[in-house]
Amino acid sequence: MEGGMSLWRSISRRGRSGCAVPFLNRTAQLLRPLREMVAAYLRPMNKQSPFPLSILCLSESWGGLELNTARFAGWMRARGWPVQVITRAGSPLAARAAELGATVVALDNRWKALDVPAAGRLAGLLRGFGTGALLISRNGDLGLAVLCKRLFLPKLPLIYQQHMQLGLAKRGLVHTLRYRALAAWLAPLPGLARQVLEKTRLPADRLHVVPLGVELEKFADEQLTTAEARRQLNLTLPPETVLLGLIGRLDDGKGQDFVVEALAGLRRQFPQLHLLLVGEPTRNEGTAYADALHARIRALNLTDVVHLRGFTPQPEVAYRALDISITASTNETYGMVTIEALAAARPVLGAAAGGTRELLADNRTGLLFTLRDEDSFGAAVARLLREPGLRERLGREGQREALATYSHHRQCELTEEILRAVV
Template sequence: MTKNNTHIAYFCPSLSWGGLEMNQLRNAEWMHNRGHKVVILLQKGSRIHQEASANGISVDFVQPHKKYFDFGKAAQLIKKIKQHNITHLIVRDPKDMSVCSLAKSWSKKKFFLAYFMEMQIGIPKRDLLHTIRYSSFDLWSCPLPWLKKQVKELTRFPSEKTLVIPSGLSLDRYFNAPERQEAKTLLDLDTNKEYIGLVGRFDEQKRQLLLLESFNQIKDKIHHDLVFLGESTHGESDAYFDKLKEYVRENKIEKRVHFRPFRPDVETFYSAIDVFVMATKSETFGMVTIEAMAAGCKVVGSNQGGTVEILNHGEFGELFETGNAEDLSNKLMVSIANQDFDANAVKDEARKYDAEIVCNKVETALGI
């Protein structure tokens, strides 16, 4: 199938704006830039609608649907597929799998249905209902090998249709980030100090408090300060952020801990820090870990989820016992003291997640 007769639809009726929605948009943009005809099926007025329109990506509107057995919305989706002459439909949210499966089963127009996995499988889904639903899919793409293993163990989806294709990033901006001293100046940080850093929304799942506790244990043994880049989730309470600031005040570490608002040039943050921490309990993939590696940071990450494979079981960073502040403290000390750290080797490892490589794999998997 050539680019001229390929039309890829990215199904994303979510009103949220997180990693899943960003990945749908990012991949749509990449395929558009590579000459494919692309449309995003989304809710009118959603954040992804705004972002797609700003970036010149074609959109069409769909209504929110029930998680299961929404026959009416499946029929409406079939009309959209016929209207746009869709050849490939891409799904990333597991909540969208049912309605897309129904559309594939009923549609007289044949199209390729692909699920690009963004979330772990929580419980076994080897029952008849899930097996029938999944049978409509032509491809199940997993960003890391451990997730492919989950698919094999927890579903009956055919292994020959299950592939590992990493979630990609445009990495040039991280490879070419500002020099460290300049980055520190841009972040209004002391250029004479080194920093441990964490980027992400202020949320219990990101475990900024765990890092604060670990830092407090070793603050008198190291010269590094601690810096956070992020903000509270839009529309939600600042209670967790307030809790972090209260901990800083109670432990009298205001001069050693710095909070900076999120900024679009996140590569500047990575360039300013020496050690990056991924403290989340179990990140399915962990884009920020790859960003930090591409910027040449030392990385200390939780020993669960995708971080383990991204760091190749400790070859490209330190792994600490998830949720254990003392072990995180110890691994921070090891990372800081590591005189043999090879930033170029870490950058080279990050290159396999570059968008160009990932897009080639996606095109091969989709047969386009």
């Protein structure tokens, strides 16, 4: 190719100097379209340039995993990457990814990891988009992606973006073959990366720590005052109120029921406490938990001090309205809500379980309490109420940590480095 380019430059120079015969000038003109076609074909192969990226997530739900997948697609597209999201037809993820400008295509997968026809359709979608790499954001779709690679696209790099922690060890033959088909595994926290090495046979050189990012700037915006945030949420509170808050979908793993029970006891000592719950049940998964939660709030006579708001596309408003943010999840893998609260400079009380233990440095960027232990939780709340200086310090240090580590720009940059290395 370099020789051809040199010949072209030689012909062009000779033509301009008048030393070439008219025939050569005419030939150069005729070859120009071919030259441009070849250059256009070769351009996507340049590893420094964004190439078409496909993202696979066949989920019909709408929780943190799906929301993070949609956000990531939008961020990468904004950075110049052609992005195709492959998901279920009519899913919330399909709608949100389309709103963010990504190409969205539908795929059904009836027989999971054994669905050869679906693997063939997936291969067609990937070829049609000119996909340079496939990123899988849901563990349940790994089997289909690997089947597609082995049967139809053996040279396609597969990247797994981990959102959930591993449960049981996965060192058997099936999982080993599946994971070794991956070009890269992106773990969001160092502790989760260690768990991957302990519970799988994934080669260590394919494992990378890439924290899931947040658009931190909007959470750190000091122009959005607490008073204005409460006004936007239609919260009319007594002046002495201390507002606790838990933001996230209404789910038995998120701990809203625990916080409501604890609040009933705490208000006997601290009547200024109110609670804001922001979220709604996971779509397509029923409302039994939410119904029981609402009934319990009524039974405890807390309807005047527990303020319920549905899902909001502007979560920064909810965090800025709080005095203290709570993460009470029984086993949160990562906890975007914790990072968002840190970015908003709110002191965070976190249950000492799952990824929350790693996200919060106890007594430096937050306070940890024993999971579902009302005494431990109550002691942490009481300490923050009695030590306003501690609340301010935790908020300040937590925000500094969040801005340095969990920016969505950093997630994209780290992912881009890995994508270019594996293609």
